[in-house]
Amino acid sequence: xxxxxxxxxxxxxxxxxxxxxxxxxxxxxxxxxxxxxxxxxxxxxxxxxxxxxxxxxxxxxxxxxxxxxxxxxxxxxxxxxxxxxxxxxxxxxxxxxxxxxxxxxxxxxxxxxxxxxxxxxxxxxxxxxxxxxxxxxxxxxxxxxxxxxxxxxxxxxxxxxxxxxxxxxxxxxxxxxxxxxx
Numbered sequence: 001x002x003x004x005x006x007x008x009x010x011x012x013x014x015x016x017x018x019x020x021x022x023x024x025x026x027x028x029x030x031x032x033x034x035x036x037x038x039x040x041x042x043x044x045x046x047x048x049x050x051x052x053x054x055x056x057x058x059x060x061x062x063x064x065x066x067x068x069x070x071x072x073x074x075x076x077x078x079x080x081x082x083x084x085x086x087x088x089x090x091x092x093x094x095x096x097x098x099x100x101x102x103x104x105x106x107x108x109x110x111x112x113x114x115x116x117x118x119x120x121x122x123x124x125x126x127x128x129x130x131x132x133x134x135x136x137x138x139x140x141x142x143x144x145x146x147x148x149x150x151x152x153x154x155x156x157x158x159x160x161x162x163x164x165x166x167x168x169x170x171x172x173x174x175x176x177x178x179x180x181x182x
Contacts, residue, residue, distance in 0.1 A: 003126045005145055006112045007134055012087060013103040015048050017057065024052035026104065031086045033078045034058060042067045044078050046089055059099040061089060091133055105134045113145045124180050133173040138166065142178065156180065 015027040027048035035044045042065055045058035061078070062070065077085045089095050090103060109132075128141060142162065143153045156162035164178035 003124055004114060005126055005128045005141070006114075007109055007128065007130045007132075007136060007141065008112055009087075009105075009109050009132045009134060011108050012090060013105045013108045013134075014051065015057075015059070015090070016102045016104050017100070019050040019053065019055055019057070021055040022050060022053040024050050026051040027057055029086050029090060030056075031083045032081045033061070033085075035075075035078050037067065038064075040067055041065065042070060042075075046086060046095075059089075059095065059101065061095060087132075105136070109134045109136070111141055111144050122182055125177065126180070127175070127177045129175045130173055135171040135173045137171050138164070138168040138176060138178070142168070142180075146180065 012029050012031075015029060016025055017027060018025055019027070028051055030047045030049050032047045033044055034047060035042065037043075042062055043060075044062040046061055048057045048059060049055070050057070067075075074085075096102065126142075126145070128138070139150055139153045139157075142148070143150045146153075148156075153162065153168075157168060161181045162168070162178060164176060166172060166176045168178070
């Protein structure tokens with residue numbers, strides 16, 4: 001029997017970047033944007049606040065783009081401070097790379113197993129799906145979803161009772177499947 005588990009974000013992740021004012025390394029996206037137009041050119045930034053001192057940081061979204069080349073619905077979302085756009089931009093590798101930032105997903109996601117009614121079967125086949133690119137160790141997901149300790153998960157892998165096509169020891173942010181034999 002195939003079980004479907006889903007890794008779901010519960011809030012926006014923290015942004016990891018050094019604060020110029022207090023040397024803290026955590027910013028919280030405010031969900032607000034600053035848009036500035038210079039004749040036919042436009043700049044837009046996502047604003048974030050330092051979690052320690054409250055200093056504002058600007059993360060570049062658009063830089064010196066011709067206004068006509070920007071989709072009108074994107075402009076509307078920027079001007080309206082669309083919280084969904086904030087989440088999308090924090091998932092955009094181009095925005096992350098351009099601003100030299102990384103994300104801290106600790107305590108910003110949960111695992112939805114749909115109930116643990118099938119975990120007592122002899123063999124369970126599980127498909128894990130990620131709603132967002134959240135880097136998580138598969139061993140942690142398996143331990144949490146099956147109610148096992150991480151040491152027990154490691155033992156099951158060593159005994160060949162827990163198998164997957166992906167490496168279970170590193171971090172993943174993409175969908176995967178595994179089979180657990182009791």
